[in-house]
Amino acid sequence: MLLSIIYIIGITAEAMTGALSAGRKNMDWFGVMLVASATAIGGGSVRDILLGHYPLTWVKHPEYLLITCLAGILTTWLAKWVVKFKGVFIRLDALGLAAFSIIGCQVGINMGLHFGICIVAAIITGVFGGLLRDLICRQAPLVLHQELYASVSMVVAGLYLLLQHYGVDENMTIIVSLVSGYLLRMASVRFNWRLPVFQLKVEGSVH
Numbered sequence: 001m002l003l004s005i006i007y008i009i010g011i012t013a014e015a016m017t018g019a020l021s022a023g024r025k026n027m028d029w030f031g032v033m034l035v036a037s038a039t040a041i042g043g044g045s046v047r048d049i050l051l052g053h054y055p056l057t058w059v060k061h062p063e064y065l066l067i068t069c070l071a072g073i074l075t076t077w078l079a080k081w082v083v084k085f086k087g088v089f090i091r092l093d094a095l096g097l098a099a100f101s102i103i104g105c106q107v108g109i110n111m112g113l114h115f116g117i118c119i120v121a122a123i124i125t126g127v128f129g130g131l132l133r134d135l136i137c138r139q140a141p142l143v144l145h146q147e148l149y150a151s152v153s154m155v156v157a158g159l160y161l162l163l164q165h166y167g168v169d170e171n172m173t174i175i176v177s178l179v180s181g182y183l184l185r186m187a188s189v190r191f192n193w194r195l196p197v198f199q200l201k202v203e204g205s206v207h
Contacts, residue, residue, distance in 0.1 A: 010096020036072025098181030122157030
């Protein structure tokens with residue numbers, strides 16, 4: 001129940017950030033709903049397609065698609081308010097990232113997949129929505145350039161699997177993984193933590 005509530009909060013926040021990106025590209029309402037939905041539930045859809053996990057989450061629960069579309073349209077009216085309270089949405093995004101990662105991990109576990117694939121499923125669920133948003137809006141993927149993001153998803157999934165392996169109560173496992181992921185993500189924002197960056201500078205072409 002806790003994870004489901006956080007998931008709904010997470011997809012709502014993600015949809016609203018996606019709608020802002022659509023607004024910066026001057027998209028119409030259909031474009032806003034498309035980008036909002038891709039941002040919020042795209043990661044889970046990509047995961048399910050790659051793993052052959054059907055029906056897709058939003059097909060099984062069409063209310064999730066409705067929530068993301070409504071959140072996107074609502075953002076067109078409340079854009080200034082959303083931007084003003086950016087800090088709140090960063091916190092909701094951090095919580096959503098942890099929740100998405102746990103859910104992705106659970107899907108892999110329920111399918112009986114190798115623990116490494118479960119971690120990949122968690123990362124895809126957590127970050128591919130943002131990748132789809134940036135691809136649609138033709139901008140550099142933020143999740144690959146800004147503070148720790150995909151790596152947070154990996155840590156959350158690894159911690160969840162570790163606690164499960166040692167037989168920790170399921171609810172406690174979810175809470176510890178959620179809190180740890182949230183704190184790690186917020187710390188990376190606060191202290192600007194990043195992974196080492198690969199910079200290739202080409203002096204001239206080679207013939």
